[in-house]
Amino acid sequence: MSASADPPATIATTEVRGTKAQRADALHDLSVAHAELGHLDVAARFARRGLRLSGEARFHLTLAWIDLDRGRRRQSLHHLDLATPHLRGGELARARCLRGLHLCQSAEPRLAIAELTAVIRELRRHGDERWLANALIGRGIARCNATKLVSAEADFRAAQTLSLATGEPGRAAMCLHNRGFVAMLAGDLPLALRRYEEAAKAGLDSASRPEALVDRAEALLAAGLTAEARRVLAPAMELLRRCNRHVPELAVLSARCALRDGDPGPALRHGGTDIEFLLAAGKLDAVAAHRFRGPVQTRALGWLAQARRSNRRGALAACRAGLRLLDEHHGDWPRRELTGHALGLARTAREVLHWSEQHRASVSLPPNDPELAQALTNLRRARAFGLPLEVLERDVRRLTLASRRARPSGTARAELPLISFIVHEGQMSAVTLIDGRARMRVIPEPAELVRTTKLALQSGRAITTDLLPDAEEVVVIPDGVLHEMPWAALGRRVHVIPSLRHWRPDSHGGHRVWVTGPGLQNDEVPALQKKHGGVIAKSSVESTLRTLEGAGIAHIAAHGHVNPDNPLFSYLELDDGPLYGYDIARIEHPPEIVVLSACESGLARAFLDAGTRAVVATTLTVPDAQVSEAMAEVHRRIGHPAEAARAVAHLGFSCYGTGTKVAA
Numbered sequence: 001m002s003a004s005a006d007p008p009a010t011i012a013t014t015e016v017r018g019t020k021a022q023r024a025d026a027l028h029d030l031s032v033a034h035a036e037l038g039h040l041d042v043a044a045r046f047a048r049r050g051l052r053l054s055g056e057a058r059f060h061l062t063l064a065w066i067d068l069d070r071g072r073r074r075q076s077l078h079h080l081d082l083a084t085p086h087l088r089g090g091e092l093a094r095a096r097c098l099r100g101l102h103l104c105q106s107a108e109p110r111l112a113i114a115e116l117t118a119v120i121r122e123l124r125r126h127g128d129e130r131w132l133a134n135a136l137i138g139r140g141i142a143r144c145n146a147t148k149l150v151s152a153e154a155d156f157r158a159a160q161t162l163s164l165a166t167g168e169p170g171r172a173a174m175c176l177h178n179r180g181f182v183a184m185l186a187g188d189l190p191l192a193l194r195r196y197e198e199a200a201k202a203g204l205d206s207a208s209r210p211e212a213l214v215d216r217a218e219a220l221l222a223a224g225l226t227a228e229a230r231r232v233l234a235p236a237m238e239l240l241r242r243c244n245r246h247v248p249e250l251a252v253l254s255a256r257c258a259l260r261d262g263d264p265g266p267a268l269r270h271g272g273t274d275i276e277f278l279l280a281a282g283k284l285d286a287v288a289a290h291r292f293r294g295p296v297q298t299r300a301l302g303w304l305a306q307a308r309r310s311n312r313r314g315a316l317a318a319c320r321a322g323l324r325l326l327d328e329h330h331g332d333w334p335r336r337e338l339t340g341h342a343l344g345l346a347r348t349a350r351e352v353l354h355w356s357e358q359h360r361a362s363v364s365l366p367p368n369d370p371e372l373a374q375a376l377t378n379l380r381r382a383r384a385f386g387l388p389l390e391v392l393e394r395d396v397r398r399l400t401l402a403s404r405r406a407r408p409s410g411t412a413r414a415e416l417p418l419i420s421f422i423v424h425e426g427q428m429s430a431v432t433l434i435d436g437r438a439r440m441r442v443i444p445e446p447a448e449l450v451r452t453t454k455l456a457l458q459s460g461r462a463i464t465t466d467l468l469p470d471a472e473e474v475v476v477i478p479d480g481v482l483h484e485m486p487w488a489a490l491g492r493r494v495h496v497i498p499s500l501r502h503w504r505p506d507s508h509g510g511h512r513v514w515v516t517g518p519g520l521q522n523d524e525v526p527a528l529q530k531k532h533g534g535v536i537a538k539s540s541v542e543s544t545l546r547t548l549e550g551a552g553i554a555h556i557a558a559h560g561h562v563n564p565d566n567p568l569f570s571y572l573e574l575d576d577g578p579l580y581g582y583d584i585a586r587i588e589h590p591p592e593i594v595v596l597s598a599c600e601s602g603l604a605r606a607f608l609d610a611g612t613r614a615v616v617a618t619t620l621t622v623p624d625a626q627v628s629e630a631m632a633e634v635h636r637r638i639g640h641p642a643e644a645a646r647a648v649a650h651l652g653f654s655c656y657g658t659g660t661k662v663a664a
Contacts, residue, residue, distance in 0.1 A: 007033035057086035109146035173204035187296025187329040210239035349438035356422035380577030488649035510552025517558025554591035560601025570602035581606035614641035620652030
């Protein structure tokens with residue numbers, strides 16, 4: 001059995017005709033070519049025809065390969081037993097390679113590694129580079145099973161080089177995909193996703209190798225993108241059904257998706273030994289045993305299980321250990337499960353404040369790279385022409401996961417009164433920290449508080465609430481529905497920050513930038529620019545992003561659209577299309593202070609995550625007739641962003657971020 005360098009060409013040009021030997025050769029070539037393309041039923045039919053025609057051992061060898069790919073191990077071994085006595089030289093080495101691949105699935109990994117190492121020496125002696133690549137791939141899989149990840153990476157890299165040398169870019173792409181799997185096991189999710197993406201671009205045919213889709217789905221699930229994982233699993237299931245192949249991991253992943261969506265039923269019915277299923281079934285001892293070895297997420301789940309089976313002190317220690325592990329490897333999941341469990345155990349106001357901050361933690365920003373920029377451009381063009389957006393949005397999310405960078409961080413000032421809200425298990429609590437003393441209380445019906453506050457503001461009535469502490473200046477960390485609260489209207493100088501990490505000092509200086517989007521009834525920008533100076537940017541996305549780099553104050557007058565499902569897909573309308581939150585995340589040196597003068601856009605958080613110190617924005621629709629006067633007032637006071645927001649609080653504006661006065 002030999003691999004076909006060009007399976008489609010072999011299928012197109014090969015005819016079963018001529019002498020018995022010629023017909024046998026043709027049937028063998030067609031069987032191998034179809035097997036390479038994943039057409040296993042067709043490949044098996046040609047191999048059985050060749051076996052009936054000639055009885056040659058090579059057809060048993062081919063059928064052994066096909067049945068192994070189908071997951072029919074017993075039938076595969078039967079064909080190997082029939083073939084082996086009649087094979088010599090290179091063919092015998094290939095049969096040994098197949099047995100080694102069987103050992104990868106059924107035996108202790110060390111046995112498979114030893115067998116395939118011996119086979120690799122034989123194949124090198126015979127100069128059989130294509131099957132040498134197969135053996136290296138098999139040994140790489142066995143080394144993955146043995147958690148020998150550095151050696152596994154070396155095997156897959158060597159197989160990739162061999163495949164390129166023998167003119168098989170598709171097989172080389174598969175090796176690159178396998179290197180992504182090694183990165184996944186090592187806990188480097190961004191590298192894994194990047195290699196999966198590169199493999200697909202390099203020619204990996206998921207139609208013939210649907211297991212690649214299963215791997216990608218697992219990576220997406222690990223990244224917390226359950227819906228994305230399900231979308232990838234759907235075609236994998238169909239492809240595997242068509243070619244009558246059984247991949248146990250498929251059922252496992254489907255049940256895990258259901259488990260992540262809060263439905264443990266499929267996991268419990270599955271009855272498997274997957275660690276998430278064991279956790280759902282309450283088999284904590286079995287899961288906790290995994291906390292010291294294995295992939296990062298497996299170990300993190302082990303610490304979660306240890307927390308759930310321990311007393312309070314031990315549980316909090318286990319949660320801290322799991323979070324340290326995720327921090328070291330830039331992992332996201334199961335971070336919130338760990339912090340949520342710890343929050344449930346927190347007793348004092350300070351403990352609640354500490355664990356709520358851990359619960360809010362976000363690991364990294366989307367990348368600033370040309371591929372993501374192009375994907376966002378493609379998305380803008382599709383929106384402009386009214387084309388479907390789902391696939392293009394999926395590309396943006398995938399590229400975002402494949403390469404991330406650290407978020408800028410700061411430290412909150414302890415001298416300002418602080419109130420932090422947290423929603424946990426359906427209840428909202430508030431921790432107030434004033435002069436070093438922490439107090440905690442429950443906030444009943446927060447949604448009603450937001451609704452009545454907005455109604456009072458819009459109708460010009462006085463707002464009465466004891467939500468904030470009795471202080472002139474307050475730092476607020478909202479949660480849940482309180483993100484929609486017009487905080488500056490509550491009669492304080494308020495700094496609204498997503499977490500304590502978002503408190504930042506001013507950086508002194510930088511140019512002013514003015515941006516105007518299309519379709520505005522009243523454009524306040526020309527008058528403001530005339531009074532305060534600065535640069536009016538061209539209202540295109542790339543021009544705006546270039547001008548925003550390193551700005552001191554940026555004023556953006558543009559209609560906004562909020563995406564509640566994914567805030568980074570919220571956007572501001574510019575002349576050539578949307579400026580997304582993903583675009584803002586690409587800014588290396590974002591503006592220090594941003595004013596968003598039009599209606600709510602949902603992008604204040606994107607600017608703060610990117611490193612902006614303060615954003616003045618509204619949660620209401622601002623009447624066009626009042627915009628110019630309001631923005632003139634904002635810019636008179638912009639050196640103190642919280643005071644500027646307070647001056648226009650009647651229009652729903654608040655200061656998000658560090659709104660302290662800029663030092664002279």
